[in-house]
Amino acid sequence: MSHPRIVAAPPLPAFDYTVFGGTGDLALRKLLPALYLRDRAGQVAAGSRIIAVSRSALDPAEYRAKADAAVRRHVAADELDEELIARFLERLDYVSVDATSSEGWSDLAGRFEGRGDGPVRIFYLATSPSLFGPICDRLKGAGLVTPAARVVLEKPIGRDLDSARAINAQVGAVFAESQIYRIDHYLGKETVQNLLALRFANSLFEPLWNANHIDHVQITVAETVGVEGRGDYYDHSGALRDMVQNHLLQLVCLVGMESPVSLAQEAVRDEKLKVLRSLKPMGVEDVGACTVRGQYRAGAVTGGAVPAYADEPGIPAGSGTETFVALKLEIANWRWAGVPFYLRTGKRLPAKMSEIVIQFRPIPHSIFPQSAGELQANRLIVRLQPDESIRLHLMAKEPGPGGMRLRQAPLNLSFAETFGSRFPDAYERLLMDVVRGNPTLFMRRDEVEAAWAWAETILEGWKSRRDQPKPYISGTWGPSQAIALIERDGRTWHEDELPNAAF
Ligand SMILES: NC(=O)C1=CN([C@@H]2O[C@H](COP(=O)(O)OP(=O)(O)OC[C@H]3O[C@@H](n4cnc5c(N)ncnc54)[C@H](OP(=O)(O)O)[C@@H]3O)[C@@H](O)[C@H]2O)C=CC1
Numbered sequence: 001m002s003h004p005r006i007v008a009a010p011p012l013p014a015f016d017y018t019v020f021g022g023t024g025d026l027a028l029r030k031l032l033p034a035l036y037l038r039d040r041a042g043q044v045a046a047g048s049r050i051i052a053v054s055r056s057a058l059d060p061a062e063y064r065a066k067a068d069a070a071v072r073r074h075v076a077a078d079e080l081d082e083e084l085i086a087r088f089l090e091r092l093d094y095v096s097v098d099a100t101s102s103e104g105w106s107d108l109a110g111r112f113e114g115r116g117d118g119p120v121r122i123f124y125l126a127t128s129p130s131l132f133g134p135i136c137d138r139l140k141g142a143g144l145v146t147p148a149a150r151v152v153l154e155k156p157i158g159r160d161l162d163s164a165r166a167i168n169a170q171v172g173a174v175f176a177e178s179q180i181y182r183i184d185h186y187l188g189k190e191t192v193q194n195l196l197a198l199r200f201a202n203s204l205f206e207p208l209w210n211a212n213h214i215d216h217v218q219i220t221v222a223e224t225v226g227v228e229g230r231g232d233y234y235d236h237s238g239a240l241r242d243m244v245q246n247h248l249l250q251l252v253c254l255v256g257m258e259s260p261v262s263l264a265q266e267a268v269r270d271e272k273l274k275v276l277r278s279l280k281p282m283g284v285e286d287v288g289a290c291t292v293r294g295q296y297r298a299g300a301v302t303g304g305a306v307p308a309y310a311d312e313p314g315i316p317a318g319s320g321t322e323t324f325v326a327l328k329l330e331i332a333n334w335r336w337a338g339v340p341f342y343l344r345t346g347k348r349l350p351a352k353m354s355e356i357v358i359q360f361r362p363i364p365h366s367i368f369p370q371s372a373g374e375l376q377a378n379r380l381i382v383r384l385q386p387d388e389s390i391r392l393h394l395m396a397k398e399p400g401p402g403g404m405r406l407r408q409a410p411l412n413l414s415f416a417e418t419f420g421s422r423f424p425d426a427y428e429r430l431l432m433d434v435v436r437g438n439p440t441l442f443m444r445r446d447e448v449e450a451a452w453a454w455a456e457t458i459l460e461g462w463k464s465r466r467d468q469p470k471p472y473i474s475g476t477w478g479p480s481q482a483i484a485l486i487e488r489d490g491r492t493w494h495e496d497e498l499p500n501a502a503f
């Protein structure tokens with residue numbers, strides 16, 4: 001399939017992006033390709049540099065060879081251009097530093113001699129969060145932290161509220177909050193940002209966007225992949241920490257928040273914070289009734305056989321880590337009281353698909369005869385990926401004579417068909433937002449901590465109930481208890497147009 005056109009963009013100020021963890025999976029698979037694509041679009045000013053840092057003893061030429069291979073592997077073939085790749089690689093440098101030792105920092109500091117306050121100075125920490133504090137301390141010690149410098153923190157920020165607070169305090173001792181960009185790449189996805197446009201650039205939905213008109217909300221983030229060589233990290237994390245505490249709660253915020261007074265950074269983040277603080281904490285009994293954990297067994301996904309989670313590399317025998325979570329939460333405020341939000345996410349599900357379903361209430365009274373068919377309540381489906389779209393399911397009359405027959409039919413806004421242009425990857429948008437100095441789509445310290453405070457009520461509930469994940473076969477939609485979770489309330493997961501919904 002050929003890619004729609006890339007939209008040219010004016011260059012931003014020149015930057016020095018220092019990427020700690022520069023040899024890691026995230027840097028090679030996501031960050032370098034994103035920077036290449038922004039360079040290709042014309043957004044990277046002359047003189048900008050990318051300085052990769054990690055322990056490996058590589059010289060800059062060896063690193064460039066690694067980066068070259070990564071870009072060719074992870075960027076679509078029709079977006080590769082020999083001249084542009086060569087120009088991009090010229091921007092790359094490499095310094096070997098062990099973040100836990102004092103060696104190598106003067107080499108890094110040497111790279112900044114003569115740069116003064118010119119280029120925007122950004123430190124991207126794509127390493128384990130246990131290194132965030134030590135790296136910030138050493139950066140300060142090396143005299144690299146200027147008042148205008150920025151630091152980007154990858155998720156996860158900790159593994160519970162206490163560890164998140166500790167990391168925030170360590171980083172906060174070196175950088176002011178206005179210099180800290182905590183990334184959640186879901187906020188950089190085009191369709192996620194489109195939620196803001198849908199809700200606040202249209203007058204149609206806002207009057208209906210509340211408990212009087214909405215029956216419930218569903219958020220599904222389904223993946224076909226397993227733990228993909230990240231077994232050690234994942235087994236210490238699990239789906240609640242890896243996906244729900246951050247990405248899914250951010251989606252809940254964008255659906256649930258009040259209109260911000262503007263798009264200004266603090267205005268949007270203040271409103272998201274209010275949602276997080278309104279999440280009803282789960283007691284131990286709620287955790288039993290309102291959450292389901294699962295772990296995948298061997299099965300088949302998109303036509304290929306896949307092993308059980310327990311047989312993936314790096315997973316200890318008898319692991320009780322969940323690879324699937326379904327839960328029902330409530331936002332305890334005037335707008336949403338009594339409206340359940342059903343969330344589910346998991347690995348090794350039948351399709352890679354993320355969507356938000358807003359299920360409206362049924363009409364109060366029908367004027368149509370039974371022969372017209374069953375009246376179905378309106379449903380708004382925001383498909384985040386793939387096939388990004390917004391679909392509004394309405395009842396319509398089937399064409400033709402001979403009485404009134406009604407059928408549900410969608411109004412379909414397909415982004416690919418409507419806009420034609422290529423969708424930038426989330427990291428492309430977010431990396432450039434740091435250069436612009438716009439933290440609106442990044443998480444503020446209090447947001448991260450509020451999200452952990454709520455997620456922790458579930459983690460504690462699971463612990464005190466000694467909850468073990470329920471098995472599910474890879475290639476199915478999770479354990480049967482996840483179906484029961486929603487069907488007990490007389491509702492069903494939205495699975496139209498999706499493959500293999502059967503168990
Ligand atoms: N991979 C992904 O898709 C995502 C990852 N993340 C998060 O990003 C972070 C990095 O992930 P990922 O790239 O997958 O991890 P990897 O294990 O692939 O990479 C870790 C990187 O850190 C470097 N590193 C490790 N120890 C040190 C040290 N003491 N001093 C300096 N550098 C060090 C490693 O290089 P070397 O060994 O040469 O030192 C390597 O470059 C993690 O926190 C992860 O949870 C978040 C979202 C998605």
Ligand SMILES: O=C1O[C@H](COP(=O)(O)O)[C@@H](O)[C@H](O)[C@H]1O
Pocket residue numbers: 185223242243
């Ligand atoms: O942060 C993470 O996200 C990915 C899923 O991201 P997507 O953009 O592909 O939807 C997930 O696979 C990974 O486990 C998690 O750490």
